Amino acid sequence: MIYLHLSPGFAPYGPSIPFKAFTFNGGEPHLKLTEELTTTDILITTRLNSFQDVGLLLVATDALRRAGAERISLFVPYFPGARQDRVMIPGEPLTVKVYADLLNAQHYHKITVFDPHSDVAPALLNSVQVIDNHAFVRECLDQIGDCKLIAPDGGALKKIYKLSEALGGIEVVECSKRRDVKTGDLSGFFVSGPDLQGAGCVIVDDICDGGATFIGLADELKKHGAGDLYLIVSHGIFSKGIEPLAAQFKKVFTTDSIREINHPILQQISISTFLSFLK
Ligand SMILES: O=P(O)(O)OC[C@H]1O[C@H](OP(=O)(O)OP(=O)(O)O)[C@H](O)[C@@H]1O
Numbered sequence: 611m612i613y614l615h616l617s618p619g620f621a622p623y624g625p626s627i628p629f630k631a632f633t634f635n636g637g638e639p640h641l642k643l644t645e646e647l648t649t650t651d652i653l654i655t656t657r658l659n660s661f662q663d664v665g666l667l668l669v670a671t672d673a674l675r676r677a678g679a680e681r682i683s684l685f686v687p688y689f690p691g692a693r694q695d696r697v698m699i700p701g702e703p704l705t706v707k708v709y710a711d712l713l714n715a716q717h718y719h720k721i722t723v724f725d726p727h728s729d730v731a732p733a734l735l736n737s738v739q740v741i742d743n744h745a746f747v748r749e750c751l752d753q754i755g756d757c758k759l760i761a762p763d764g765g766a767l768k769k770i771y772k773l774s775e776a777l778g779g780i781e782v783v784e785c786s787k788r789r790d791v792k793t794g795d796l797s798g799f800f801v802s803g804p805d806l807q808g809a810g811c812v813i814v815d816d817i818c819d820g821g822a823t824f825i826g827l828a829d830e831l832k833k834h835g836a837g838d839l840y841l842i843v844s845h846g847i848f849s850k851g852i853e854p855l856a857a858q859f860k861k862v863f864t865t866d867s868i869r870e871i872n873h874p875i876l877q878q879i880s881i882s883t884f885l886s887f888l889k
Pocket residue numbers: 693727762763765789815816817818819820821822823824
C-alpha cells in the first residue's frame with residue numbers, strides 16, 4: 611500500500627504519491643499526479659473541513675483510478691457534517707448523509723474515521739472502520755493522573771461508560787446541558803452526584819467548537835467543588851480560540867484532525883500516533 615496525503619503536513623505515515631494540487635481561477639480544485647503509480651493499492655489521508663477539500667478528494671480519487679489504482683481506501687478522521695445528523699427543524703438538510711453519499715459513490719475499499727460524533731455517519735458509510743478515542747484519552751490521562759471522567763451531556767454517556775471500562779473503571783460523573791434547537795444557545799448545565807471535594811475532573815468529548823459547552827460546565831463543576839479541570843476533545847475546531855478555555859482549564863488536549871494550533875495550555879497529539887493499523 612502507498613499513501614496519497616492530500617492535506618499538507620497531515621498524517622505523514624510514509625512518503626506520499628507525488629502530486630501537484632492547485633485551484634483554477636474560477637475556484638475549482640485540480641490535481642495532477644506527477645509520477646506513475648508503483649502499486650494499485652492506495653490509502654488517501656485527508657482533512658475534510660470544507661467542500662473545497664471534498665472537491666479535491668473527489669478529483670484525486672478519479673485521477674488515481676485513471677492512473678490504474680484498483681483498491682483505494684480513505685482515512686478521514688473528522689467526518690464532515692457529523693453534527694447535522696438529524697433534521698430538527700423542517701427545511702434543514704441531513705448534511706451528514708450528503709457527505710456520506712458523496713463518499714459512498716467513490717466505492718472506497720474502506721473509510722476510516724476517528725471518534726465520530728454519533729453512530730449516524732458510520733451507519734451511513736459503506737465499509738467503514740471506526741477508531742475510538744480510548745488510546746488517545748489514555749495517553750492524555752497518563753499526563754494528568756488521578757481524576758474523574760466527566761460526561762458533558764446525555765449524548766456522551768454511552769461512549770464515556772465504555773471508555774471508563776476500557777480504562778479500568780474510572781469514576782464517571784454524569785452532567786447535562788440544554789441546547790435551544792432554534793438558536794443553538796446553551797443553558798441549564800447540571801452536574802449529578804455529591805460534592806467533588808477538590809477532585810481533578812476531566813471532561814471528555816468528541817468536538818470542541820466555540821467551547822460554550824465546556825466553559826458552562828466548568829463553572830458548574832467548580833460550584834460542585836471540582837479541583838483542577840482538564841478538557842480532552844478528539845476534534846478541536848476552537849472557533850472562538852483557546853483563550854476562553856484557558857481561563858477555566860489547566861490543560862486542553864486534542865488531536866490535529868482538524869488543524870494545527872499553538873497555545874501554551876493546549877497539547878495536540880498527532881492523529882498518526884493512534885493509527886497502528888496503517889503501518
Ligand atoms: O464547543 P461547543 O460549541 O460548545 O460545541 C461542542 C459540543 O457540540 C457537540 O455536541 P452537540 O451539542 O451538537 O450535541 P448533540 O448532537 O447531542 O446535540 C459536541 O459533541 C460537544 O458536546
